[in-house]
Amino acid sequence: MLKSGVALPLFALPAGAARALGTALPASARPFPLSAVRLRPSDYAHAVEVNRAYLLRLDADRLLHNFRAFAGLPTKGKIYGGWESDTIAGHTLGHYLSGLALTHAQIGCTDCATRAAYIVDELTACQTANGDGYVAGFTRKRKDGTIVDGKEIFPEIMRGDIRSAGFDLNGCWVPYYNWHKLYTGLFDVIDHIGPSDKAMAIATGLGGYIEKVFAALNDDQVQVMLACEHGGLNESFAELYARTKDPRWLKLAERIYHKKVLDPLTARQDELANIHANTQVPKLIGLARLYEITDRPDYQTAARFFWERVTKHHSYVIGGNADREYFAGPDTIAQHITEQTCEHCNTYNMLKLTRHLFAWAPDGSLFDFYERAHLNHVMAQQEPVNGGFTYMTPLMSGAKREYSALDGEEFWCCVGTGMESHAKHGESIFWEGGDTLFVNLYIPADATWAARGATLTLDTAYPFEGLSTLTMTKLARGGRFPVALRVPGWAKTAELFVNGKPVEAARAGGYAIVERKWKAGDAVSIRLPLDLRLEATPGDAQTVAVVRGPMVMAADLGRADGDWDKPDPAMVGGDLLARFTPIAPGAAQYQTAGLIRPGDLTFVPFYRQYDRRSAVYFKRFTDGQWVAEEAAFNVEQARRKDIAARSVDVMHLGEMQPERDHALTSEISYPVTYRGHTGRDARTGGFFEFTMKVRPGPLILQATYWGDEGKRTFDIMVDNQRVATQTLDRSRPGSFYDVDYPLPEPLTRGKSQIKVRFVPHDKNTAGPVFGVRLFTAKPAVAA
Structure with missing residues (x-):
């Protein structure tokens, strides 16, 4: 128990106190290895165990299905459903490798290590069978709808036939993003399980194939290709260079630079509004890694500026960002509190970027954000009984969290990042820089500090209780050194104790710093207010x-x-x-x-x-x-009741039973849910059509739209006759609105029903349309 006493509030310390006590922060820092940290009982430790069980329920052979099939090898397991049966197939395997490797490091799971080694062996066999370095599981959807090996797109691209959209590259969804996940998995195996010549051979062999694709293109063509989401492929090759010192990989990493997004950030311009959020974050992580390798200041500038803008002007209170996967304008969060907020992948990546920035220059405010997002978003993302994951973490009042299926038949991107996030809750608790020990997160854990031959114990019930105690359980190389305990920016005061007695502590960079001659058995405690x-x-x-x-x-x-x-x-x-x-x-x-x-x-x-x-x-x-x-x-x-009273038929788009009842047919069309409204859209080349009942007399067709949609144009047809061309162009920000389309009486006369069809113009989207209603017009008022 701590003895009673009054500690000096840290905010009251005089300016220069840190320098006076000789405890300024070091210029850089590095985290303890994940394998050096073992979590003590807590919600975090529980999350790791639930995630481990989830990982071991999955079948590696099913995740390897396409890799083997496309290499001409017999498959060993039936392909999973969901995204693994779509054109983004194969992306999960990279995440899975990372999850296995991280879990092995966090809790010493040998089963995870054994399974990771098996996957590396299988990938080696697939790459050998391909014979040219290629190894992948993604597919391509041809124009006739046939699904084939995604490798088919690359000869086209090398000839200059590049059809790149936000997620689609020549009929294949995000192939480079997919490879970035595989590279990360291979590197995590090496870093967290042990050196692997096979994993490195896969990485360099695949790099040779990708290098040939880029070498066939001029710089303008590369920019066209990079318009398709490519994850952090620049990071992959920066990392490959760091491990091999082969300059060809650094050259390729620097060529994977998406000018449209990264140039404004380098110039410290926030042009994030209305662009896909998670597509961008990995690019900045890649620039951060390149800065560490090249020391180019523009790379650092872009990474820092992006972090500052996202965390301070584009993030929700739980630390997540984006609505329907897209950034909105800065400081408009209140207009975007929906059931489609906070994609987990975004926060997973923002935490990675935060770690880079902290390593360059320790600053407690970086971990104020990290803690907020880690506790409130990442920890909310896992279903803590069986281990499902959310895609979005909704913040709209009354919304519920939707978790991935326990049988593993969905495999969204956030299932993949969830496998990783909940394998490594101990990775950022302890850091060191020079001779300074940092405590950045108050999560109960034991740790080994190799530099001091120390065993540390962090005992706390935080954030439910304010007291956290760090004990030097073992200290083979004692002596004088600083211990820096983070004081969050929201904490008006903080009390510090050593061995139960109040002490003065210097402040620097968001930390309370206790420097003294430490010995085994010493304990330093911090009490934070939790008002x-x-x-x-x-x-x-x-x-x-x-x-x-x-x-x-x-x-x-x-x-x-x-x-x-x-x-x-x-x-x-x-x-x-x-x-x-x-x-x-x-x-x-x-x-x-x-x-x-x-x-x-x-x-x-x-x-x-x-x-x-x-x-x-x-x-x-x-x-x-x-x-x-x-x-x-x-x-x-009252307005809604009046329209309801005059309604003839209502179509609730995006809902299964109403769409069946109205005989909906569609192509390249998808249901959506937003702000409590269900709806449907149709992409270029597609449509959706349904029947509606009619009655005699003047009728009005009414469609509901969201006022912040980007510019898109589409036609509305009734029985194959165009009744309107609608353009959405962010004309009514922050609200849903209705558009009325009076129908010519001859179009419905003598009919019991009509067919309503929404058709996008070329390179446009129709909708989303959040419901369609048919109602009688009000009788004309006599003059």
Whole structure:
């Protein structure tokens, strides 16, 4: 137990105290090896074990199906479903290799190491059978719909026939992204299990094949090709160069530079709005790795600027970013609180980028973000019983988390990154720089510090309790050195103790630094305040979230398998925090009184709401503002009731039963869900069509759209006659809106039903359309 005493608040230390005590931070830092850290019991340790069980349930031979088939070898397992049966097939294997290797390092799982070695052997056999360095599992969809080996696209590309879109390259989805995952898996095997000549041979052999493709293209053609998502392929070749010192790989890495995205960032310009978010983050990780190799300052500038803009102007309170996978304008988070927020891959990659920046120059604010995103987004991404993963982590009030199937038949990109994220929760707790020991995350763990021949124990119940204690359980090479304990930016005070006694500590760069002569058995403790506070969204002070220390709180709205059809809860009144009362402090649970409209709620940690519906963001109103808000709501409800009373037929697009009931047919068309609305779109060359009932008299066809859609144009046909051409162009940001299309009476006269078809113009998308309604026109009012 700590002895009573009052410690000097860190923020009250005089300027220059760190220098006066001789404890300035080192210029750079490096993390402890993952294998040197063992997690003690906690939610994090539980997540690793659940993930290990998930990994070992998967069948490596099924993930290898296409690799063997395309190499002309007999397959050993049936291909998995979901994305593994689509043109992005094969991407999971790289993630799987990483997950196995990281799990082996984190907990010493020999089964994982054995399985990883088996996969490397199989990939070696596939590459040998191909004979030219090629090895892959992705497919190509030809124009006639036939699915073939994705290798077919590369001779076309080398001839200059490059058909590149955001995710499609000559009929194959994201092949270079796919290879980036494989490279990362191979390097993780080497780094976390042990040296592997076979893994390196696969990497260099495949590099030779990719190099030939790029060598056939001029610089303009490369830029056309890079318009298709290519992951962090620049990082892959930077890493291959770092391991082989062969300059051909560095040349290729620097050629994989997407000017359209990276040039503005190098010039410190935020042009992120309306571009796919996770497509970009790996490019910046690649630039970060290239900066470490080349020392080119423009690479560093772009990586730092991107991190600053995303974390401070494009991120939600849980640390995630993007809505429907895309960045919006800076400081517009309040307009994008939906069930399609926070793709896990984005945060997985942002944490990687954060580690690079911290290694260059230790700064506690970097880990303020890291902790926020790791605790509140990554930990929320795993279903903690059986190990499924979310794609999006929704922040819209009443939304529930959708997890990947337990039988492994979906394999979204976020399933792959989830396999990795939950294998390595100990990777960033401890860092060292010079003779300084950093504690960056307060996660219970034991660690081996090789430089000092030390065994460390970090004991804590944080973030549920504020006290964390680091004990030098063993210290073979004791002596004087600094221990830097991160003091989060939100902490107004922090108390420091050594062996239970209060001590002064210097501050530098977001750390409390205790420098003394340490010996085995010494313990240093930090106590952080865990008071509730409100955080406003960037750009909108009236939209707030509740945070306790680093932990985002959520109002519990009931079981996920129930329904939520009530208005979004709002906060009304003056001193809002005064209306929270703790009901289970050890579990961070609170009850409100007279605060929430329409009724008070219990607040709990957001990340633990895996099987519950939540509210995270709240509009705040004074009592007078709330009266006006209710009145506007009632006007809108009256409008909707009037249209409902005149409705002839309603089509709920994107919902299975209504689409069957209305005989929907489609090509290159996909269901979507956004902000509680289901819908459907159609891509270039596709359409969707359905029947609707009609009745005599003037009728109006009404379609619902989202006001922030990028520019796209499409036709609306009724019984093969065009009734309208619609262009969406972000004309009504932040809201859904209806467009009415009066139908000529001859078009419906004498009919009981019509066929409605949405057809995109070339290189456009039709919709998404969030519902279609047919209703009678209001009778004309006599003059």
